Amino acid sequence: MIGQDAVALLAGRLGQRTGLTAIILTELNAAQELKLEKAPFFPWFLFQDVQTLQTVPNQEYVELPADFLGFDEEVGGLYYNDAVSSPDPWIPVVKDFYANFKERFRETSVDSDESAPQCFDIIGSRLYLRPIPVAAVPLRLLYAQKQAIILNDATTNLWLTHAHDWLLGEAGMMLAAFQTQNPELGTLFATMATAGKNRCSTETTARREAGRMAAMGED
Secondary structure (H helix, E strand, C coil): CCHHHHHHHHHHHCCCCCCCHHHHHHHHHHHHHHHHCCCCCCCHHHEEEEEEEECCCCCCEEECCCCEEECCCCCCCEEEECCCCCCCCEEECEECCHHHHHHHCCCCCCCCCCCCCCEEEEECCEEEEECCCCCCCEEEEEEEECCCCCCCCCCCCHHHHHCHHHHHHHHHHHHHHHHHCCHHHHHHHHHHHHHHHHHHHHHHHHHHHHHHHHHHHHC
8 A cells, every 4th residue: 555545545434535635644644653653562564684783892882773663572682793603693682771781891891802792772872782892793683663654645664554454543533533523433443443453463473473383393
């Protein structure tokens, strides 16, 4: 589904309303940023695997990707590359609180020979690491990717591709309230949004469980 399809569908369900393209796109983007991205889980389709990060010598942090939305420790997290390990060189880095590991590693000299990060925390737009690396170490981050907004009729994103029912339902509630002042229609959109959210949650859980079962089968 692309923006044009979403606009046409919502306009039709609002009673074949015309001239609402701009406001519909605005409500879609507001719903994405204020509702879907703030949900208590990240759907399966948002996760990305980025292996282009690396530490900066004698610097305690690494900048997060610009499209970082969040991460789920059950799905993945941060790893560093240990070139001498085989067959899997990616070693997990433990998530911890900055205040905790800052105190724990307080006596560790920055010019020690330790470069492999052992723990990390996310503060603002940065990944903070300990110990502070003395060399460039490749990092791998599995995270939920923030989606670009729907700018016009021709654009799309992963929310529209995989969760259009949830997204359109959330936007439809606002349109029904402020454009048509129709509570019954708003209730229908709310039902649509809830069903879409539940579907995404179920699919995400099912994929996670399938991954666990596959991992158990490999042991």
